[in-house]
Amino acid sequence: xxxxxxxxxxxTAVERISQCGNPRLKQVMTALLHHLHDFARExxxxxxxxxxxxAFLTEVGNITDDKRQEFILLSDTLGLSALVxxxxxxxxxxxxxxxxxxxxxxxxxxxxxxNGSDISGGVAGEPIVVRGQVSSVEVxxxxxxxxxxxxxxxxxxxxxxxxxxxxxNLRARFRSDLEGRYQFRSVKPASYxxxxxxxxxxxxNAIGRHPMRPAHIHFRISAPRFQTLxxxxxxxxxxxxxxxxxxxxxxxxxxxxxxDADDHDAIEFxxxxxxxxxASNKNSAIR
Amino acid sequence: xxxxxxxxxxxTAVERISQCGNPRLKQVMTALLHHLHDFARExxxxxxxxxxxxAFLTEVGNITDDKRQEFILLSDTLGLSALVxxxxxxxxxxxxxxxxxxxxxxxxxxxxxxNGSDISGGVAGEPIVVRGQVSSVEVxxxxxxxxxxxxxxxxxxxxxxxxxxxxxNLRARFRSDLEGRYQFRSVKPASYxxxxxxxxxxxxNAIGRHPMRPAHIHFRISAPRFQTLxxxxxxxxxxxxxxxxxxxxxxxxxxxxxxDADDHDAIEFxxxxxxxxxASNKNSAIR
Numbered sequence: 052x053x054x055x056x057x058x059x060x061x062x063t064a065v066e067r068i069s070q071c072g073n074p075r076l077k078q079v080m081t082a083l084l085h086h087l088h089d090f091a092r093e094x095x096x097x098x099x100x101x102x103x104x105x106a107f108l109t110e111v112g113n114i115t116d117d118k119r120q121e122f123i124l125l126s127d128t129l130g131l132s133a134l135v136x137x138x139x140x141x142x143x144x145x146x147x148x149x150x151x152x153x154x155x156x157x158x159x160x161x162x163x164x165x166n167g168s169d170i171s172g173g174v175a176g177e178p179i180v181v182r183g184q185v186s187s188v189e190v191x192x193x194x195x196x197x198x199x200x201x202x203x204x205x206x207x208x209x210x211x212x213x214x215x216x217x218x219x220n221l222r223a224r225f226r227s228d229l230e231g232r233y234q235f236r237s238v239k240p241a242s243y244x245x246x247x248x249x250x251x252x253x254x255x256n257a258i259g260r261h262p263m264r265p266a267h268i269h270f271r272i273s274a275p276r277f278q279t280l281x282x283x284x285x286x287x288x289x290x291x292x293x294x295x296x297x298x299x300x301x302x303x304x305x306x307x308x309x310x311d312a313d314d315h316d317a318i319e320f321x322x323x324x325x326x327x328x329x330a331s332n333k334n335s336a337i338r
Numbered sequence: 339x340x341x342x343x344x345x346x347x348x349x350t351a352v353e354r355i356s357q358c359g360n361p362r363l364k365q366v367m368t369a370l371l372h373h374l375h376d377f378a379r380e381x382x383x384x385x386x387x388x389x390x391x392x393a394f395l396t397e398v399g400n401i402t403d404d405k406r407q408e409f410i411l412l413s414d415t416l417g418l419s420a421l422v423x424x425x426x427x428x429x430x431x432x433x434x435x436x437x438x439x440x441x442x443x444x445x446x447x448x449x450x451x452x453n454g455s456d457i458s459g460g461v462a463g464e465p466i467v468v469r470g471q472v473s474s475v476e477v478x479x480x481x482x483x484x485x486x487x488x489x490x491x492x493x494x495x496x497x498x499x500x501x502x503x504x505x506x507n508l509r510a511r512f513r514s515d516l517e518g519r520y521q522f523r524s525v526k527p528a529s530y531x532x533x534x535x536x537x538x539x540x541x542x543n544a545i546g547r548h549p550m551r552p553a554h555i556h557f558r559i560s561a562p563r564f565q566t567l568x569x570x571x572x573x574x575x576x577x578x579x580x581x582x583x584x585x586x587x588x589x590x591x592x593x594x595x596x597x598d599a600d601d602h603d604a605i606e607f608x609x610x611x612x613x614x615x616x617a618s619n620k621n622s623a624i625r
Contacts, residue, residue, distance in 0.1 A: 052580055063585070087418055091421050091425070098423070130351040134378050298342055298350070
């Protein structure tokens, strides 16, 4: 019988999964074991600190439910979500719009509205117009693309977090017209704090970080034969652009209000999609 | 504004905690960010795999409650708990008994019984006697040490998992006598599977690992001015000694039944404690 030591434990744990029938899962779990153990060895993780970590994850689990996803928030605030997004969407071609995080507030089934509609549901705020074109370098304008939009109200809350807002407020789906154009009315978004009354908020406080996101409007744009684009537009001048708590803001996605001919504060932004990859050479999924 | 990329995201995230007022927390979180991001980059973690990971942790959180701690089970099965235990209790002096995992089934407040008592509460099984001495190299026999004992029944279940067993069955605390000796009666423990109906069980199955622990009896031994020893005795010949799912078995803790003069199957084991460290030079705790 081999005696387990600090030095041989990792190799022993990796050996144990030699029978794993899914090569990709084996690869991911092997790397996970190495990094998890190296982390613990590097910091000489104490038993008390381990207990603190277990209690923290338990709290994250306890507060997570249908309406609140504290594990995603944890991943977001540690930069893991942004990293996965950057790897999946490198946009090295510079032909397509940069992606940004989906975030925990996306909801399926937002109402489909006609171009030009107001999505603000009457909440107080400074009115804006948002418009632009959906296209691709390959084919030009894309007609009939679905533009799924969601944002927080000027009080910093999404409909899910705010009893004063009607169901599905500040959410809608639009269709680009024959020239690929879309347009809707709304109110100016505000910077806001991610939920900070749970364990992740306590963590941010303990490590000296604020919980704020810069003002933004989310977009998810899909069209047949194109890769779905998940992104967001960030408002120029926001004080949290440089320090977005979830590492979501991107230079190429910062927009400024332009006073238009009708005396509206307008955001003009054209989205460029990537074509769908021809053959799938993705890594086999872990299920 | 700095544009975030796969390459500069980790440095950016680490910079953000430069204001952390707790140096130890800053050290641990910095190492965590590096290893978490390096893991994701190394395996090129896909968005779908990230979602699978979030769903897995959410399930671990959902199933965890007062009676079931799936995060500890996850840590145990990944070898993290054993690694933290090995680092905290290197026992390089070879003067003291090796430690082993506390595990998720320890309960405070087991009944204090007289030496020689039977802890089996009448469950069917092969009777055994367990006895030995508590001592330290420095002072010899330790009288009045508390020997906290717990084990699974021959059906592989702890009282917490088994409605057929009375409350606190197969659990007790004994006091070593003036010669440091302890003794109790019980039944032979059996190898058993850790709870495998939850997400950790599914994970073990997916990576080709069994969920079994070799037969063992837990001990937690405490005495004033000595370090509390958390350990377990493992039964020689068990087929899972080499592949304990939680990496808990240790060569020095393997014992065999000896037929004694009274025709009992007996385990004889002497525990040696370490004195309490003089001054605390531990890392500052993370709270």
